[in-house]
Amino acid sequence: MIDxxxxxxxxxxxxxxxxxxxxxxxxxxxxxxxxxxxxxxxGKSTLLNILGGLETADSGMITVDGAPVCGLSSRQELKYRREYLGFIFQFYNLIPNLTAYENIKVCEDLSSDSLDLEELMKQLGIWEHRNKFPSQLSGGQQQRCAIARALVKNPKILLCDEPTGALDSTNTKDIMCILKEINEKYSTTILIVTHNDLICETSDRILRLVDGEIVQDQRNDHPKKPEDIDWTGSEGVR
Structure with a gap:
């Protein structure tokens, strides 16, 4: 799918x-x-940003579903992001003067094939917080809201930049369980930039970058379930 x-x-x-x-x-x-x-x-975040069309490469080629995504016009880039991509960041990037529901609704309206917003919020355990503003939510709740916002478009690819980096071990476990469930339920291709090697244990594939080069490309035939991992002490891993 991604080359x-x-x-x-x-x-x-x-x-x-x-x-x-x-x-x-x-x-x-x-x-x-x-x-x-x-x-x-x-170079981890730079790679993710180029895959997401947020930055441009100096040279090289990226194809998604066989179609090139480098050198697109602004209109083509917008269509690519809208139809293929969902983004989750470490610091949520929620709109402060919109409620949790409204933050997600903004992205639902961008898609012609969106998921059911209410069902998604219930699945993520934030439906009862739908009328709260971001400042009224805990860090874990804000991240769940950010995940719902990314997912409601029903993207084919989910790009996550340190999605658990600001969370404690309990919320890290919860978020990883949610991401794995999404991956399995919707066959969503998920790329996670992380400093936390425990996340690698849940992954099908591990790419390790050092000084801008891939020094390890490893397949994991037996990824662990997030609920089977002891995440204690994983917060703030760098």
Whole structure:
């Protein structure tokens, strides 16, 4: 479903130039649950942003469902994001003056094939908080709201940048259980950028980046269920 070939990205020019992605290549099948790991500054978030059309690569090719997604026009990029992508970030990015329900509704209205909003909020355990504003929600509730907002469009690909990085171990476990359930129920292809190696144990595929290069591309034939992992002490892992 996702094919990346020889992706390169450099920030800055001349003496200040820093190459953050170096000849990155990999392929993921539909429904894959993939962790992207590595030290800070290794290019993980840049890779995710390029896959999501938020940044452009200097060279290389990305195809999704056989169609190229590099070099698209603004209109084509918007269509690609709307039809294929959902985003989940570490710090939620909820609109502060909208309720939880309204935050999700905004994205539901972008899709012609959306999931049932009420059913989704109930599945995520936040229906009873639907009329609260983000400031009235706990961190775990805000992240569930952000997940619902990403999922309500029924995206084919879910891009997650440190989705549990600001959560304690209990909420980390809950969020990972939700993501695995989504992956299995909807065959959603999920890519998670993380510093938490425990997340790798739940993944079908692990890509490890160091200094902008993939140094490990590992398949996990027997991923663990998140509920079977002891997440104690995992919060703040870097």
């Amino acid at each position: 990346v070939k020889n992706l390169n990205k450099t920030y800055g020019e001349k003496e200040a130039a820093a190459q953050v992605l170096k000849h990155v290549s990999f392929s993921l099948e539909k429904g894959c649950f993939c962790s992207i790991v590595g030290p800070s500054g290794s």
